[in-house]
Amino acid sequence: xxxxxxxxxxxxxxxxxxxxxxxxxxxxxxxxxxxxxxxxxxxxxxxxxxxxxxxxxxxxxxxxxxxxxxxxxxxxxxxxxxxxxxxxxxxxxxxxxxxxxxxxxxxxxxxxxxxxxxxxxxxxxxxxxxxxxxxxxxxxxxxxxxxxxxxxxxxxxxxxxxxxxxxxxxxxxxxxxxxxxxxxxxxxxxxxxxxxxxxxxxxxxxxxxxxxxxxxxxxxxxxxxxxxxxxxxxxxxxxxxxxxxxxxxxxxxxxxxxxxxxxxxxxxxxxxxxxxxxxxxxxxxxxxxxxxxxxxxxxxxxxxxxxxxxxxxxxxxxxxxxxxxxxxxxxxxxxxxxxxxxxxxxxxxxxxxxxxxxxxxxxxxxxxxxxxxxxxxxxxxxxxxxxxxxxxxxxxxxxxxxxxxxxxxxxxxxxxxxxxxxxxxxxxxxxxxxxxxxxxxxxxxxxxxxxxxxxxxxxxxxxxxxxxxxxxxxxxxxxxxxxxxxxxxxxxxxxxxxxxxxxxxxxxxxxxxxxxxxxxxxxxxxxxxxxxxxxxxxxxxxxxxxxxxxxxxxxxxxxxxxxxxxxxxxxxxxxxxxxxxxxxxxxxxxxxxxxxxxxxxxxxxxxxxxxxxxxxxxxxxxxxxxxxxxxxxxxxxxxxxxxxxxxxxxxxxxxxxxxxxxxxxxxxxxxxxxxxxxxxxxxxxxxxxxxxxxxxxxxxxxxxxxxxxxxxxxxxxxxxxxxxxxxxxxxxxxxxxxxxxxxxxxxxxxxxxxx
Numbered sequence: 228x229x230x231x232x233x234x235x236x237x238x239x240x241x242x243x244x245x246x247x248x249x250x251x252x253x254x255x256x257x258x259x260x261x262x263x264x265x266x267x268x269x270x271x272x273x274x275x276x277x278x279x280x281x282x283x284x285x286x287x288x289x290x291x292x293x294x295x296x297x298x299x300x301x302x303x304x305x306x307x308x309x310x311x312x313x314x315x316x317x318x319x320x321x322x323x324x325x326x327x328x329x330x331x332x333x334x335x336x337x338x339x340x341x342x343x344x345x346x347x348x349x350x351x352x353x354x355x356x357x358x359x360x361x362x363x364x365x366x367x368x369x370x371x372x373x374x375x376x377x378x379x380x381x382x383x384x385x386x387x388x389x390x391x392x393x394x395x396x397x398x399x400x401x402x403x404x405x406x407x408x409x410x411x412x413x414x415x416x417x418x419x420x421x422x423x424x425x426x427x428x429x430x431x432x433x434x435x436x437x438x439x440x441x442x443x444x445x446x447x448x449x450x451x452x453x454x455x456x457x458x459x460x461x462x463x464x465x466x467x468x469x470x471x472x473x474x475x476x477x478x479x480x481x482x483x484x485x486x487x488x489x490x491x492x493x494x495x496x497x498x499x500x501x502x503x504x505x506x507x508x509x510x511x512x513x514x515x516x517x518x519x520x521x522x523x524x525x526x527x528x529x530x531x532x533x534x535x536x537x538x539x540x541x542x543x544x545x546x547x548x549x550x551x552x553x554x555x556x557x558x559x560x561x562x563x564x565x566x567x568x569x570x571x572x573x574x575x576x577x578x579x580x581x582x583x584x585x586x587x588x589x590x591x592x593x594x595x596x597x598x599x600x601x602x603x604x605x606x607x608x609x610x611x612x613x614x615x616x617x618x619x620x621x622x623x624x625x626x627x628x629x630x631x632x633x634x635x636x637x638x639x640x641x642x643x644x645x646x647x648x649x650x651x652x653x654x655x656x657x658x659x660x661x662x663x664x665x666x667x668x669x670x671x672x673x674x675x676x677x678x679x680x681x682x683x684x685x686x687x688x689x690x691x692x693x694x695x696x697x698x699x700x701x702x703x704x705x706x707x708x709x710x711x712x713x714x715x716x717x718x719x720x721x722x723x724x725x726x727x728x729x730x731x732x733x734x735x736x737x738x739x740x741x742x743x744x745x746x747x748x749x750x751x752x753x754x755x756x757x758x759x760x761x762x763x764x765x766x767x768x769x770x771x772x773x774x775x776x777x778x779x780x781x782x783x784x785x786x787x788x789x790x791x792x793x794x795x796x797x798x799x800x801x802x803x804x805x806x807x808x809x810x811x812x813x814x815x816x817x818x819x820x821x822x823x824x825x826x827x828x829x830x831x832x833x834x835x836x837x838x839x840x841x842x843x844x845x846x847x848x849x850x851x852x853x854x855x856x857x858x859x860x861x862x863x864x865x866x867x868x869x870x871x872x873x874x875x876x877x878x879x880x881x882x883x884x885x886x887x888x889x890x891x892x893x894x895x896x897x898x899x900x901x902x903x904x905x906x907x908x909x910x911x912x913x914x915x916x917x918x919x920x921x922x923x924x925x926x927x928x929x930x931x932x933x934x935x936x937x938x939x940x941x942x943x944x945x946x947x948x949x950x951x952x953x954x955x956x957x958x959x960x961x962x963x964x965x966x967x968x969x970x971x972x973x974x975x976x977x978x979x980x981x982x
Contacts, residue, residue: 239373242359266327435547450594451565506614623728715741718974737937739834750832765880867901932959936967
């Protein structure tokens with residue numbers, strides 16, 4: 228009996244062929260296994276039927292832990308060939324099956340870590356120690372099949388010892404494409420910002436010493452350069468913020484282990500599980516009462532982003548530094564992609580860093596660190612990237628055609644939808660600069676190549692002037708396929724629904740901005756959707772955006788616009804004149820605009836309401852990074868209680884937010900800022916939940932969801948959930964897809980597929 232087996236999924240780069248080889252050999256089966264150019268795996272078996280059936284069953288049940296089998300097809304034939312053994316054949320470059328891909332980067336495993344610290348092992352203190360179960364994957368791949376020749380490891384020819392491991396079926400590194408050692412693999416070098424190489428015997432020990440002296444280092448990782456410095460010495464942090472033009476945006480930190488993190492942060496069992504997972508993401512943890520790191524790490528916030536080492540290089544850094552944690556932030560100029568080229572790093576970071584720690588392996592795919600927070604027992608992704616992309620998200624719908632979706636304008640990811648699997652790219656960023664837009668185009672080409680997708684439609688945002696909209700139109704014309712423009716908040720709700728396999732729902736969709744079909748600015752919506760269509764059932768009160776984009780940068784303008792009494796607005800602005808760039812002259816112009824009302828656009832944005840309250844309470848007068856005012860409001864609220872207990876004021880399905888701001892304004896100076904911050908969040912959460920329940924009842928819908936960037940707010944999300952579930956309805960929240968714009972391409976893709 229002969230069986231021809233095709234396996235699709237994440238089956239290259241995860242030790243799948245060695246696993247198949249051992250399993251087939253143990254069952255005395257003949258034939259071969261080989262990677263295919265479409266990222267699948269082909270297996271041909273000859274033997275007795277019971278043995279082949281047992282093989283197939285164990286293939287599913289005992290597959291390597293990091294592999295995913297999405298489809299397994301078996302064709303039996305009553306033929307016999309001349310196979311005398313079972314072998315791993317050279318890869319087949321052809322194949323047109325769609326939907327397989329290579330895995331995300333995987334953190335170093337415990338076996339490699341143990342070898343790296345074994346003084347008798349030939350990989351002792353070797354930073355690039357990996358095996359079939361761990362190490363970089365997505366960031367070193369050029370094309371499929373996943374063979375060394377198609378990766379950046381092709382530059383390093385294996386020595387005899389590594390070759391012996393690679394060809395020995397009993398070895399953990401049997402057919403490990405990243406196999407290397409100090410003799411034949413990537414090497415490290417340290418140089419100063421003048422390009423002079425430092426002579427040292429142990430580069431990571433030297434790097435640790437330099438960090439302890441207060442230096443800033445640019446360190447090349449798996450998917451790009453990081454800027455690294457002390458977390459207890461404020462001097463390098465001051466310098467880092469100055470040269471990166473990053474006044475207040477928090478820096479992520481890396482710690483050696485969980486116990487080190489517990490010295491300054493609270494960690495639940497669920498958060499610990501995420502931190503220690505093979506993906507090793509940055510997790511936003513709550514600072515504890517013993518927090519002792521510099522306030523410049525995460526200024527004005529109650530959380531700090533923490534990750535554990537995910538490469539041998541990271542572990543070695545902690546051997547010599549006395550620091551309890553190290554700042555580990557992406558090295559990129561403002562609004563540009565993370566730097567991956569050595570020469571670019573030296574040229575563009577020379578004024579930022581004192582030293583460079585560089586390895587000699589080329590980075591093929593740039594990939595930022597993933598950022599998420601735990602809300603209850605769900606994961607709210609702020610950024611889904613390294614460790615997760617490009618692994619597909621299984622959705623509850625099956626698309627009959629492949630779709631490419633391009634996202635919106637901020638926090639962009641692209642998405643390829645094939646059948647019931649959505650391949651979300653790594654984090655691309657804000658495509659407002661030519662370099663980031665070029666990065667998006669590169670990722671689109673690469674992801675299509677990996678998955679062998681054949682897009683039959685392109686999806687993008689409804690906004691006519693987004694860069695992604697122009698790109699969508701260009702690709703639509705170039706490929707002669709339809710372009711589907713999707714309303715921003717409809718896409719948000721649809722991505723939540725397809726994550727849960729739901730066909731009908733009412734959703735609370737809250738973020739900073741989305742282009743409405745009438746050209747207005749939406750952002751605090753209650754929608755009904757059946758995936759294909761949507762209906763706006765209610766929203767937050769529309770408020771004037773005084774000065775357009777200036778109102779998002781300086782939220783005092785939003786506050787003034789929301790104070791319905793012009794006298795109150797003028798008095799408020801005059802009291803805060805020191806926080807308005809041009810003082811009284813600017814206040815005069817703001818008041819003229821408010822009093823005329825003719826030139827003002829309006830927004831229903833929940834993000835802008837949170838910004839307005841934040842500035843009203845003196846928490847944030849200038850937004851220097853996305854979400855800053857709202858995050859500082861949330862931080863203050865964690866120390867407060869709902870002293871106002873404002874009853875939701877909803878008229879004709881519109882939540883009155885001027886009422887909220889006026890009530891907060893009345894109590895400023897009389898009540899604690901923390902309590903007023905809590906009261907503001909409470910009013911918004913309870914009002915939106917009540918409105919959603921009323922809308923769900925009117926439509927006869929039993930499922931209510933919460934999505935959009937504001938869904939990353941722990942208190943607001945928990946409050947809406949508790950009210951919805953207390954009413955007996957089903958509540959939906961995200962666990963696999965970012966609630967914010969980083970997941971919106973998935974919603975666009977599913978809507979385009981349905982249409």
